[in-house]
Structures are given as C-alpha cells and as structure tokens.
Amino acid sequence: MAVKEGNWQEYPYPEEAMAYFDLKGVWQAMEECQKQGLTKFIGVSNFSSKKLQNLLSFATIPPSVNQIELNPTWQQKKLREYCQKEGIIVTAYSPLGSVGTLWGSNGVMDNELLKQIGEAHGKSVAQVSLRWLYELGVTTAVKSYNKERMKQNIEIFDWSLTKDDYKKIDEIKQKSMFSNGPSKLTETLWDEEN
Ligand SMILES: NC(=O)c1ccc[n+]([C@@H]2O[C@H](COP(=O)([O-])OP(=O)(O)OC[C@H]3O[C@@H](n4cnc5c(N)ncnc54)[C@H](OP(=O)(O)O)[C@@H]3O)[C@@H](O)[C@H]2O)c1
Incomplete structure (x- = not known):
C-alpha cells in the first residue's frame, strides 16, 4: 500500500489517497539499478x-x-527476529515516536517507565530509547535540527541498560x-504481527 503523490502534507491520509502498487515491477526495476551499478544496495521500508x-x-x-517504526512503544519483536533470520538489516525510524510531526506522538517521550529508567541513569528519555535500540543491534535514524540534542543523541555508548530496565521496557x-491512520493503511501496514 502506498500514499499517492502529493498527499504527504495531510495526516491522517484520506482513504482515497491510499493505493496499491506493483511491488514485483518496482522491485525488478530496483534490482536492475543495482545490476547496472547505479546503487550498491536496495532495501524496503x-x-x-x-x-x-x-x-x-x-x-x-x-x-x-x-x-521500520521501532521504539520501546512499538517493539516489533517478531519482525526483528524474522529480519535477523533472513539477514536483513533493520533500521529503526521514529526512535523517539516522531514527536512533533503530523503522524507522531508523545507516546515515547512522555512514557513514565522510560522516564524512571532515565532518572536512574541520569539520562534523558531520548537517550534511553536510543540506547535500547543500540543494544538491540539495529541501526537507527533519529532526527534533530538542534545541535545540543544531536550531541545528546550520540552520547549513548558509555553506559548500559540493566535487567530491571528491560523488565520495565517489556511492560x-x-x-x-x-x-x-486511514483504515486501508492501519489494517495492512504491520499485518497484526506485533
Ligand atoms: N520510512 C518511513 O516510513 C518513515 C516514517 C517516519 C520517519 N522516517 C524517517 O525516520 C527519521 C526520524 O524520524 P522522525 O523525525 O519522524 O522521528 P524521531 O527521530 O523519532 O523524532 C524527531 C523529533 O524528536 C525531537 N528530538 C530529537 N532528539 C531529541 C532529544 N534528544 N530530546 C527531545 N526531543 C528530541 C526532534 O525535535 P528537534 O529537531 O527540535 O530536536 C523531532 O521533533 C527521519 O529521517 C524520517 O525521515 C521514515
């Protein structure tokens, strides 16, 4: 399922903006790009x-x-395991819940359990979420336009989460x-796997 061109500015996307697309045809064209050396790797989202x-x-x-959408409030365990089995690298988008965007929420940044974990380590909720993703072994696409927050977001490599932290995150x-979102999207996006 795809969103038709020119419909990204509005969310939830109107039902009529959703469309099926020719996956096989698109993938064959992407394979051709790799075969011609136009790209080193091809992937999906x-x-x-x-x-x-x-x-x-x-x-x-x-x-x-x-x-994929991946953070402590949408952990996608089954999908991560499947990707690992098939040798497909996982990249987490919305690692902070895309707070401040049309489609995102405060669900990660206002989560009480993540706040408790952060307080115990002297770290921010953002750092807890990013550290959790790092420990999962996935790659992460986090976004900030703010220099201080960019710096904060890479200060996650000199501490670790405890067993108790993991228990909280599991809850x-x-x-x-x-x-x-629109039902055509929500019914088909994650195929009820989480
Ligand atoms: N493939 C897909 O379908 C898909 C969907 C959504 C997103 N993405 C991609 O994933 C990447 C990240 O997504 P995103 O920007 O939506 O989500 P995000 O990284 O979870 O959240 C970004 C938001 O968090 C704020 N932020 C960043 N660091 C922070 C910190 N340390 N403390 C407090 N707030 C902080 C940013 O504000 P400031 O800039 O003001 O710091 C911004 O509002 C982007 O490259 C995006 O294009 C892909």
Whole structure:
C-alpha cells in the first residue's frame, strides 16, 4: 500500500489517497539499478514479515535493509527476529515516536517507565530509547535540527541498560503511531504481527 503523490502534507491520509502498487515491477526495476551499478544496495521500508516473505518469493536480490517504526512503544519483536533470520538489516525510524510531526506522538517521550529508567541513569528519555535500540543491534535514524540534542543523541555508548530496565521496557503498552491512520493503511501496514 502506498500514499499517492502529493498527499504527504495531510495526516491522517484520506482513504482515497491510499493505493496499491506493483511491488514485483518496482522491485525488478530496483534490482536492475543495482545490476547496472547505479546503487550498491536496495532495501524496503514498512515491510512486515508477511510482506518480506512475499518479496523474497520472487526477488533475485534480497533487500539489504528494512526501515521500520521501532521504539520501546512499538517493539516489533517478531519482525526483528524474522529480519535477523533472513539477514536483513533493520533500521529503526521514529526512535523517539516522531514527536512533533503530523503522524507522531508523545507516546515515547512522555512514557513514565522510560522516564524512571532515565532518572536512574541520569539520562534523558531520548537517550534511553536510543540506547535500547543500540543494544538491540539495529541501526537507527533519529532526527534533530538542534545541535545540543544531536550531541545528546550520540552520547549513548558509555553506559548500559540493566535487567530491571528491560523488565520495565517489556511492560510498555504497545501501539503503532499509525494506529489512528486511514483504515486501508492501519489494517495492512504491520499485518497484526506485533
Ligand atoms: N520510512 C518511513 O516510513 C518513515 C516514517 C517516519 C520517519 N522516517 C524517517 O525516520 C527519521 C526520524 O524520524 P522522525 O523525525 O519522524 O522521528 P524521531 O527521530 O523519532 O523524532 C524527531 C523529533 O524528536 C525531537 N528530538 C530529537 N532528539 C531529541 C532529544 N534528544 N530530546 C527531545 N526531543 C528530541 C526532534 O525535535 P528537534 O529537531 O527540535 O530536536 C523531532 O521533533 C527521519 O529521517 C524520517 O525521515 C521514515
């Protein structure tokens, strides 16, 4: 499922802005780009295990990466395990819940359990979430336009989460930030795998 061109500015996307697309045709064209040396690697985004399984059934070049919504409030355990089994790198987008965007929420940044963990380590909620992702072994696409916050977001390598922290993170209620979107999107996006 894709969002039609020119419909990104409005969220939730109107139902009529959602469209199916020719995955096989698109992937074959992407494989051709790699074969011609126009790109080193090709990958996907927002693919559930079910969608990856379908892609792998006809791909001659498997995707090198799957960029997915991933943070302590949407942990995607099953999908991460599937990607690991298939040798597909996971990149976490919305690591801080895309706070401040049309589609994002305060769900990560205002989470009480993450705040408690942060207080215990003298770290911010953002750092707790980014450290958790780092310890999962995934790559992360975090965004900030602020120099201080950019600096904060890379200060995650000299401390670690404890077993108790993991217990707390396991308790966090799971919710995709797209769960309030148009039904055509929410019903098909993660294929009810989380
Ligand atoms: N493939 C997809 O479908 C998809 C979907 C969504 C996003 N993405 C990509 O994923 C990347 C990140 O996504 P995102 O920007 O939506 O989400 P995000 O990184 O989870 O959140 C960014 C927001 O958090 C704030 N922030 C950053 N560091 C912070 C900190 N230390 N403390 C407090 N607030 C902080 C930023 O504000 P300031 O800038 O003011 O610091 C910004 O408002 C982007 O490259 C985006 O294009 C991909």
